[in-house]
Amino acid sequence: MPLKQNLHPSNRHNNGYDFLALCQSLPTLKPFVHTNKYQNLSIDFANAKAVKALNQALLKYHYQVNQWDIPTGYLCPPIPGRVDYIHYLADLLVISLPATSTLKESKVSVLDIGAGASCIYAILGQREYQWQFTCTDIDPTSIKVAKQIISADKSFKKSITCRLQPNSSQIFNGIIEEDDRFELTMCNPPFHRSLAEATKGSARKVKNLAANKKTLTPSLTTSPSVSLNFGGQNAELWCEGGELAFINQMIKESKSIQKQVLWFTCLVSKKDHISQLKQTLNKSKAKQIKVVDMAQGQKISRFIAWSFLDESQQKNWFNLV
Template sequence: MHKKNRHNQGYNFTALVKAHPDLLQFIIKNQYNNQDTIDFANPQAVKALNLSLLKSEYHVKFWDIPDGYLCPAIPGRVDYIHHLQDLLAATPKTLLPNKTPINVLDIGTGASCIYPILGQREYDWHFVASDVDPISIKVAKHIISADKSLNRNINCRLQPNSNHIFNGIIAEDEFYHLTICNPPFHSSLAEASKGTTRKIKNLNKGNHSSKNQDKTLNFGGQKAELWCPGGELAFIGKMIKESKAYQKQVLWFTCLVSKKDHLSKLKLSLKKSDAKQIKVIDMAQGQKISRFIAWSFYDIN
């Protein structure tokens, strides 16, 4: 994990239960090391863990999402935020005026609105949080409205056309220092279901749980969150094509890439689009390696 990630040392369940006592009922023992953990296949347990983390570490008192929506793992999500800050720190100051707030666009924010919440709390960034799903936007607005500082710094917008990414969201007079995105990476519902089942199986190795393990979609996720025609490669490809029209309004476009094999094609697309800067930034969370691709049409050097 990033050195600034406050979850580097794992979960302090004593502190988490103190912040949110409802978590206690979900704590179980890992059979390999006898450490406290939860059943990550149980969406209620994951939701309780997230609320505990948000309360204890980020001073967010209210956070709730409907059943069936993606419940994000906070340590991995905040890692992306810290690496984005590093990207900005390495950017010439002439492109980052001191008194200007950092403006960030989150593509596909989901009902959880997790990236804007974490980015606002860690770095006081200003966000526009967009999504194609009206329910996600409604829930995100409800979460944000419960906290004054979040409500002041996060603006939720519905993308009216699912064929568009930036078009319809970025206004003519707006400038963003960053765009961020956790894209849908499956190409079909069947593929998404298979991937979710595999993820749950891997996460629950060593956990004692009496619950029924046939919970293939308990990780949650609506269609727009988990899959789209052509999967991740097609989605990011569309993002690259659209980004050219907004090259003067965005300093750094970024997007998570789950499949390393996609990087060569994405880099080629970016070169064809005349991007002046292309970076791939690796992130490690335990044994898991993830990454995001970043590009800019500004002459960063």
């Protein structure tokens, strides 16, 4: 089954989902697989259990992750789009490497802000590039579940650690320690401004899924707050001021740790926010600002990256590690 086009060239999901191979790898996926109206094998993407089973199969078949699970109601991330962010971050790092180095030769440490229970970016980044990850979250349950996933895999235990952010009003403060150095920070921020706005967004997605299916699954009609595959906990979906306020706060805090991070990055869901974020970064005297588009079919996602180091300082970064 083909996926959306224009994933990163290194994305192993460019050829779509091989449901026969996935079911063979994880037999518990098989009951959820059916032939859709286009005569392709697929699943009901409005069924949270089906989506989680698909994720488990993808992680097992493509990334050799044998134990991965998240609690009901927590965000179940789409693997192809998440790993795209990782590949584009690798491209960003390459431009900062000395001419004599390669990405695989360089030890890369990444700070994932709001990693969630799924710990998905760390899992994918470790498997694809053997990066070291520090995962943070304000939700104790997310940290607990992420630690369980990590403890089940020998390579994860060596390369992924978790830190609980005790202050929900802070992002880097209280997390980054004095001797920390990170080549990258990454974040998929909460983009809604309120619970009401998040609920409205979920209802819209339910409607779109129903239109694609032609019939609405009864469980989706009972409550706008029903747990969905694209659902999530409050901290995963919204914060006061939405993503713009969140990223502005991130930029503000990044100034105090500017010498400890090579590239700060964050996903930006709304293109209209880019110009305002650039203004904030210019006022903060960031020396490099980049906006990287990630095309996925008709949807264009993007992340903004900034550094307080100029190009020559960046080239010397890996010599100091």
